[in-house]
Amino acid sequence: MSEGIFSRYAPLAWERDLRVLPIEPGDKRPAKEISGWPGYLAAIPGAEIKTAWLSRYASNGWGVLLGSKIAPDHQLVALDIDDDRLVKPTLAVLGINPEDPSYCAKRGMKGLTVFMRAPKKGFKSTVIEGAEPLGNIDVLGAGKETVMPPSIHPDTGKPYENLGTTLLEADLALLPELTKKQVKLLKVVFGSPHVPTLMRGELTHIAGLEFAAQLVSAGASDQEAEALVRALLPVDYKGDSLKELPEWLSSARDKGYDQREGRGPSLAQAVMEVAVAGCVELFNDGDRNGYASVAAESGVVTYRVNSEGFKTWVRYQAHKALDRPVGAGPLLEAIAGIEAMALFDGASYVVNNRVAGDDEIVEIDLGTSDGRTVVIVGGGWRVSQEPRSKFARGSGYSALPEPVGGGKLSDLQELLGLSMENFLLVIAFIINALKPGGPFFILLVEGEQGSGKSFICEIIKRILDPNKAGRLRLPDNERDLMIQAKEYRHLNFDNASGMKAEMSDALCALATGGGIAVRKLYTDGDLHVMSFARPFVLNGISGYVNRPDLMERAIPLKLPALPENTRKTEAELLAAFEAILPGLLGVLYDAVSAALRNLASVEPPRHLRMADAARWIKAAEPALSLEGELIGSITEAQNEFVLERINDDPLVMKLRGLAVRRALEGKEGPFVGYVADLFTAFGEASKGLPPTPSRLSHTLKRLRPAMEKAGVTVEFLPRDRAGQKVRVTVDRSRLEPTFEQD
Known part of the structure; x- marks a missing residue:
């Protein structure tokens, strides 16, 4: 965080009688040591507290406590708009012109926060919820705080920026006033399901007609309605909605919409x-x-x-x-x-998505209009007209064909053009994904352009959980990930690239059945827990996964480029796939039946981290005449994948280099010493290495199982007063290439 932000801006704010607080680094909340911070709204801290804050939090960011008195009967409030699409229409409702000197706002990663004044009596913070897929607007008053420029945004790593006149320069008594009517109108506007249609600028006639009636019911004037609709429509909109709007408004008033609020x-x-x-x-x-x-x-x-x-x-x-x-x-x-x-x-x-059941029965929703399901037990499978389980269908839910017997797995292998090694991995993943509950292996598909990875992943999606949203982008945060998991049984993330540690951890949780707890609304303390276990596929060119905990939950699939003279069009391949799909489903459901029949008598493959998932696959192998082959292919692929990644890890390379240096200096045997000594022995910091001894200790613990496969053994010895000791042993047989380089 930039030096001196709080120490520079807090005194300026105090001079204006604004209540400010230091911000916790890497967060948006006040410094964690400051308890009861809403109480500072009542009065500016005394000289002693000011001095302490300016010393301790000099380099922190700064935030403003909303509700500060800025006129005899008014307080400082803010509208936090979390969706870029809502900015222009919100300003239209508020009657704010960004060119006006009274315009005072700031921006972080998205949307906008605009500062206003509101009556001190009767004003409450609230949330204006946007209709799907729009975001929300938080109306913030007393007891809320907001981070101010040039503090650093925790997600972007860049400073917040001021828009218009800054809060420290504005005439606060002349800020635009936020009225109850405006808040009410904002709720009507952004809660309306017709607003997304108007924003798209397509099929706007019916949407505009009904939206006009809503505006009239909310008390909007013709001028307000015209400004708002103009702000909602796309810049390049060429339709007639603006021309027709006066007639729509007049018609709504003729029908009494301006007098029938509450009669609906x-x-x-x-x-x-x-x-x-x-x-x-x-x-x-x-x-x-x-x-x-x-x-x-x-x-x-x-x-x-x-x-x-x-x-x-x-x-x-x-x-x-x-x-x-x-x-x-x-x-x-x-x-x-x-x-x-x-x-x-x-x-x-219990409400299920596509697959339901337990260790004795599996039921699969075909997604047909008559609600048919496939019921699978240890003795076989059948199509049922009366579902035993509760299934819900999300957006884009598509139907599976009715399965038939007599299909062949080799038809799928031929269609996808996979080697036997890779085909076994695909089948292992599909069988595991048909298990009614987690844990699930993650299918990681890597291949250069032209390897057919996206098509293979889409075919897997069509086998397991067909949906109009066949290919998804990996979301930016765990909340969006869990929302997608709620909607889809199987997720297919296409063209994955660099992945943050937090997302890697969230994907591990999704594979094994973890979840998150979030506040339902900004203004209350209600927690909403989202917890799911889902099978999913990630595909990308290479190197998008590098954390061992995710690797050990994965089935890695590496695809070579397809010879150009053997390629078929996607339309040809999909037509061929639809022809073999009913028989293919029959074979796979036979395997699920075998898994149910054999599960109790099968010993889990304990050498794999995902032993429960592997046990299900192992129990299904006899039905496919693949005893031992599916589990063996997963084991071999995982070992190769982990070794390849860990051999390229900067820490492993550094530990091997240290072993070489010690050997050249005549120091035989393992390194034994404190973690801090090991950190010092590395010499100058370099890219990819832990930046501190404590981070080094954490990384050694996290990578220890994977490093052992690469011949680097880390043992944590008993801790003493001086710190944590470790013993690092490097397999000397793997050091020859390093000796030659030196």
């Missing part, structure tokens, strides 16, 4: 009653998610109550029963009521 629930109640009458069952998963089962052809289909699929079903049922279209407002009110019934009146069940 009658229609919402009617929609709710129609929908509930058409549901087979309302229930929940015990984790605050409501579900509805509805009749479909000759079966039953289950939806999450908040899903687009269920909303479409409700619209259709209401249209049939009420003989009128249902707008967004009544629909959302009806959905909220149905969800409450599912959560508080419905039973709780």
Whole structure:
């Protein structure tokens, strides 16, 4: 963090009677040593505390406590807009011109935070939730703080920047005023499902018509509505919505929308009653998610109550029963009521995504409109019209064909053009992925351009969990990862590249069944826990995985480039795949049946870290006439992969180099000493090495199992008062290349 940020800016803020706090390095919260920090809103710290803070936190960033009094009856507030797409329309609602001298804002990684004033009485912090896929706006008042420029953003490593007049220069009493009407209008605007449609600039007529009615109900004037819609539409929009808007607004007022706020629930109640009458069952998963089962052809289909699929079903049922279209407002009110019934009146069940079961039975949702499933037991499999388990279908959910007997795995090998070694690894992963619960091996696919890696991964996805979102980008954070895991049973991450340690840890947790706990809303203390175990594939050119804990959970697949004269078009390959898929599913489900039949009598392959996952694969091998081959191929591929990565690790190379140097100096035997001594023995710091003795100790512990495979053994000896001792032994037979280089 830059030197002197807090010591420079805090005194300037105190002079303006603003309440400020030092920020914890690498975070957005106040320094962790400062407890009860919201209490500093009541008064600026005394001289003694100021002096202590300026000394101790001189180089920290600084943050402003919102709620500071800036006029006799007004306080300093802020709108934290976390989505770039919301900035322009938000400023339009607020009537703020970025060219105006009163404009005062700052920016971090995305969106914008704009400073305003609000009445001290009756103002509360709140969250304005954006309709999917938009972000939220946090309205921040007393008791909240925000990090100020030029503090360093913890995610980007770059300074926050000021926009417009800075907070230390602005006439605070002239900041734009935030009114209750504006907050209400913002909630209407960004909670509307029609806003994303207007932002795309496609099929805007119906969306614009209904959105205009919402604006009229919220009390927006024609000028406010015009400015807002103009801000929402794309810059290059060439449609007629702006021309038609006055007529839409006039029509909404003629229909009484400007006087019927609060009269909507009658229609919402009617929609709710129609929908509930058409549901087979309302229930929940015990984790605050409501579900509805509805009749479909000759079966039953289950939806999450908040899903687009269920909303479409409700619209259709209401249209049939009420003989009128249902707008967004009544629909959302009806959905909220149905969800409450599912959560508080419905039973709780385990809700599954595509695959359900235990060690005795596996059930697979085919995704068909009649709700058929495949039921697999130790004696075989059958297609059932009556699901035994509760399945929910997320966005883009697609159907599998009905499986048939008589298929051949060799058809898939021929289609994909894989060597036997690589094909065994693919089959091992697919069999493991059909296990009803984790842990799951991770399939890591590496290959240069033209190796067909993306196509192979998509075929695996189509076998396990077909979805319109066949290829995903690896998300930036664990929260988004868990949201994707909630939506999809199998995840296919395409073109992975450099991976942060935090994401590597999150992927390990996803493979074995970990989760995260996050606050549901910025303004409350409610925690929402997301925990899933999912099979998934990562593909990339090379080198995107380098942490041993992820390597040891993986099935690594290395693909050579395909000869150009043997390539077929993707359309040809997909047509051939669809032809063999029913028989291929039959073979794979035979293997799952064998796994269920043999699981209790099979000893786990304890030499593999993922022993439970490997046990399932081993139990399935007899059905494929591959006894020992699948587990053997995983073991061999893992050993080669870990050795290749660990041999190139800077720490391993440094330890080997140290052993060479000691041998040349006549020092035989292992290195024995404190971690700090080992760190010093490395000499000058170099790229890739731990920067401190404590980090070196942590890295040695983390890499120890992998380094042992490379002939570098690390033993941690008893700690004494001087520190932690280690013994490092290097296999001398692997040092010859290093001797030659020296």
